[in-house]
Amino acid sequence: MFRYTLMRLGIFAGCLVVVWGLVYSGIAPRGLGDANYMWVVLLALVISAPISFVALRKERDRASVQVVRKVDRIKANLEANRSQEDGADDSARAQGQTS
Structure with a gap:
């Protein structure tokens, strides 16, 4: 169970880094005002969930x-x-x- 949790966190961290890079390079939208960090985390969660489900x-x-x-x-x-x-x-x- 612990291994599964660590793997899930790893996939989320990888998605977070990728989304962060896309947002700050201008490829993905930055969000609204001060909500940029929340936008990056939510987008990483949305992307990592189906990846984790399959992988x-x-x-x-x-x-x-x-x-x-x-x-x-x-x-x-x-x-x-x-x-x-x-x-x-x-x-x-x-x-x-x-x-």
Whole structure:
């Protein structure tokens, strides 16, 4: 998951540098007034999103498998804890009825 995030940030940083260069060379519009920095960041986000979606497909699938495994492990641990509590509760009730 950490690797996917770093790759996403890398693609965004690359797009930010390219957009910054295009804006300051005059190829892309500069934005309105003092909004130039915001324009560059938003344009870089809009460009990097589809690139990341296509380029990082395999890495995203690997990350999702890791997340699913972790969630399944947590569910199994919760179920094991729940069954232990049920067993302890049942034995305590059984001892209370015989006394």
